[in-house]
Amino acid sequence: DAGVIQSPRHEVTEMGQEVTLRCKPISGHDYLFWYRQTMMRGLELLIYFNNNVPIDDSGMPEDRFSAKMPNASFSTLKIQPSEPRDSAVYFCASSPSEAATGWSGANVLTFGAGSRLTVL
Amino acid sequence: AQSVTQPDIHITVSEGASLELRCNYSYGATPYLFWYVQSPGQGLQLLLKYFSGDTLVQGIKGFEAEFKRSQSSFNLRKPSVHWSDAAEYFCAVGPRTYKYIFGTGTRLKVLA
Numbered sequence: 001d002a003g004v005i006q007s008p009r010h011e012v013t014e015m016g017q018e019v020t021l022r023c024k025p026i027s028g029h030d031y032l033f034w035y036r037q038t039m040m041r042g043l044e045l046l047i048y049f050n051n052n053v054p055i056d057d058s059g060m061p062e063d064r065f066s067a068k069m070p071n072a073s074f075s076t077l078k079i080q081p082s083e084p085r086d087s088a089v090y091f092c093a094s095s096p097s098e099a100a101t102g103w104s105g106a107n108v109l110t111f112g113a114g115s116r117l118t119v120l
Numbered sequence: 121a122q123s124v125t126q127p128d129i130h131i132t133v134s135e136g137a138s139l140e141l142r143c144n145y146s147y148g149a150t151p152y153l154f155w156y157v158q159s160p161g162q163g164l165q166l167l168l169k170y171f172s173g174d175t176l177v178q179g180i181k182g183f184e185a186e187f188k189r190s191q192s193s194f195n196l197r198k199p200s201v202h203w204s205d206a207a208e209y210f211c212a213v214g215p216r217t218y219k220y221i222f223g224t225g226t227r228l229k230v231l232a
Binding site for chain 1: 152154156161162163164165166169171210218219220222223224225
């Protein structure tokens with residue numbers, strides 16, 4: 001398996017523009033997570049999905065952020081409009097369910113390489 | 121409140137020396153505990169995890185960690201560090217529902 005695939009790896013945009021980050025999870029993983037990493041706040045969970053359904057979006061900072069998972073192999077995180085304070089590295093991660101791997105294999109996240117966003 | 125503390129922001133060790141990275145947590149029940157490693161420009165990779173049972177867990181790349189309930193700690197150790205171990209290390213704690221809290225990380229530098 002190629003692992004969790006994220007695109008773009010780097011994005012530079014101007015304030016006010018729409019940004020879309022993409023993620024392809026590992027095939028067979030039922031859970032998908034979006035994290036944001038900054039120097040000031042560390043690694044924060046934004047939202048996670050189970051079987052394409054959003055389970056917890058309490059970490060999404062504000063309405064400018066939205067995430068979708070239209071099918072088991074694709075998810076997007078959108079920021080509209082973007083602001084300089086959104087500059088960060090955004091990670092997507094996936095995990096199998098306990099039903100698929102047993103309890104010892106579940107609850108383990110495999111991360112993508114991240115998308116570094118710079119908003120000018 | 122649930123929290124994870126990694127008291128050391130930076131650690132420098134010589135190649136071949138032993139390593140211990142500290143992790144303390146605050147959690148109401150027995151948590152799931154993890155150590156992840158992040159190389160520059162890369163995502164996080166799981167080193168090891170503790171769910172239950174034996175409190176000394178072995179991970180990849182020769183790392184181990186010990187869960188000490190009485191001290192609310194889950195310190196990561198390696199007997200002999202290699203130059204390739206230079207990276208940032210994150211401790212994480214959470215319930216069984218994936219809402220893990222990550223520490224702020226410890227950046228390891230290895231001297232040749």
